[in-house]
Amino acid sequence: MSLWLAFRGSELLVFQEEGTAARVPTGEEWAALGLPAEEPHLVGSLGEAEAWGVGVPADAEPPAGMAFQGLRRLFGALDEEVWKLAGRAVQIVDWDRDHRFCGRCGAGTERKEDELARVCPHCGLQQFPRISPAVIVRIERGDEILLARSPHFAPGVYSTLAGFVEPGESLEETVVREVREEVGVEVANVRYFGSQPWPFPHSLMIGFVADYAAGDLRLQEGEIEDAGWFTADTLPGLPSHYSIARRLIEGFISRYRP
């Protein structure tokens, strides 16, 4: 049995094939479904099924009775294990398609057999899928939590602060810098909470908890529309249940509403 994850850009089509042995779908099978496809990637397994990710052209039409759906919209709608596999698959498919040529010398690159990499036969440069780490942090001050909203959030929704790690920074340094830049306060006692892969387009969210240390709220223009200190009884709208942001906030709430 195979699980096929076909991507038209960031839109996903999932289908499962019954059978005895997992194998790579052939070009004819894709064509029979009406989907011209690139060479597929084995991206993992789901129970007995091997999962394959494949890219299809931007103008590919789905087979009858099927539809492409935005991966972001499927967050929380699709089975969590399948969504995770799809998040891995889309990053591999996109990376493979975007690194067909060497960034150093311009020659065509080739897939490596034994690892997830593309190599340049001319100059030897190896390229691996890129992951962009980002920190996300719950800031506490006594029985209050700091939540903020960026202009692109759904109306009424507030969340924990987040930002990308810069070259040369430790994760703890990113937390301190991002909080200072976005809301103007200082934090201390930065400690690890957990992490979540976030394939939009290739992030890894690394969660922390930190304590407020000093300063008044001063919002970064263009990034933060509003921010405030909330207690477990005065919370605003919150992000989706499946996100690490929500898990960070739930961890805070559970202390006050057991």
Ligand SMILES: [Zn+2]
């Ligand atoms: Zn090269």
